[in-house]
Amino acid sequence: MNIQKYFAFVKTVEYGSFTKAAEILNYSQSGISRMINDLETDFKVSLLERDRSGIRLTSDGVTLLPLVRKICDDYQALQSKIDELNGLESGFIRIGTFSSVATHYLPSIIRRFQNDYPNIEYELLLGDYNEIEKWISEGRVDFGFLRIPTLHEMETKFLKQDKLMVILPENHPMKNCDKFPVKKLSDYPFILLEKGSKSEISTIFEKNKIVPNVRFTTWDDYAIMSMVESGLGISILPQLILKRISYKIVIKELDVPAYRNIGIALRDFKVVSLAVKQFLNYL
Numbered sequence: 001m002n003i004q005k006y007f008a009f010v011k012t013v014e015y016g017s018f019t020k021a022a023e024i025l026n027y028s029q030s031g032i033s034r035m036i037n038d039l040e041t042d043f044k045v046s047l048l049e050r051d052r053s054g055i056r057l058t059s060d061g062v063t064l065l066p067l068v069r070k071i072c073d074d075y076q077a078l079q080s081k082i083d084e085l086n087g088l089e090s091g092f093i094r095i096g097t098f099s100s101v102a103t104h105y106l107p108s109i110i111r112r113f114q115n116d117y118p119n120i121e122y123e124l125l126l127g128d129y130n131e132i133e134k135w136i137s138e139g140r141v142d143f144g145f146l147r148i149p150t151l152h153e154m155e156t157k158f159l160k161q162d163k164l165m166v167i168l169p170e171n172h173p174m175k176n177c178d179k180f181p182v183k184k185l186s187d188y189p190f191i192l193l194e195k196g197s198k199s200e201i202s203t204i205f206e207k208n209k210i211v212p213n214v215r216f217t218t219w220d221d222y223a224i225m226s227m228v229e230s231g232l233g234i235s236i237l238p239q240l241i242l243k244r245i246s247y248k249i250v251i252k253e254l255d256v257p258a259y260r261n262i263g264i265a266l267r268d269f270k271v272v273s274l275a276v277k278q279f280l281n282y283l
Contacts, residue, residue, distance in 0.1 A: 091275030
């Protein structure tokens with residue numbers, strides 16, 4: 001419990017919020033506040049000033065923060081070493097991922113890994129590219145699946161190339177074409193898979209100087225398939241998400257092939273736990 005007080009203090013300062021620290025550490029906001037109050041009682045100093053504008057470090061808090069942060073870092077290093085000494089008899093792996101990888105790529109890897117290391121626990125956070133980058137940067141996940149290249153400060157490893165495919169309603173006039181002409185993408189209502197930063201699909205339009213007739217924009221792959229099935233438009237989705245689907249749609253390659261490069265990203269390969277290192281080897 002004492003070490004959790006230290007983490008509560010460090011995370012509250014890092015995020016500037018009791019609420020955010022509580023979310024990251026899986027505590028209630030009142031629990032985080034109480035732990036910091038207890039820490040101030042233990043230390044007999046005031047660490048944080050609280051007012052309507054938020055929180056900020058006191059002068060004593062500024063002095064003590066680097067030392068408390070070092071204790072937290074050393075504790076995490078200790079836990080990693082314990083995992084090594086236990087020969088992966090225990091461990092926890094936090095993964096940031098997007099839906100196609102979570103659905104069609106990760107399960108088989110986890111199943112193989114679990115056969116060899118049955119006591120490892122997992123946490124999967126599902127998000128878009130921007131959210132996963134943020135989780136990696138903040139230390140919320142140990143590593144994440146991303147479209148690469150990504151942020152320059154992250155270490156990455158390429159995993160696979162995922163072809164981008166056109167999907168059409170079953171009664172679409174282009175359903176019998178061999179390959180869908182990229183120039184025809186602007187001739188039909190389009191449902192765009194995009195959220196936050198520009199997607200690889202938008203890049204196809206820019207590269208080929210096409211202005212699409214975008215009727216809907218969403219980040220939900222399955223919603224797009226359902227809308228295409230209903231005849232609301234056409235779309236482009238990665239081939240990986242189109243495996244084993246039940247939707248009544250037609251899938252076509254583009255006449256100008258397009259891909260996304262999927263990789264793993266993390267802050268530093270050298271400092272991850274043994275469980276994460278071994279899982280990355282399986283990937």
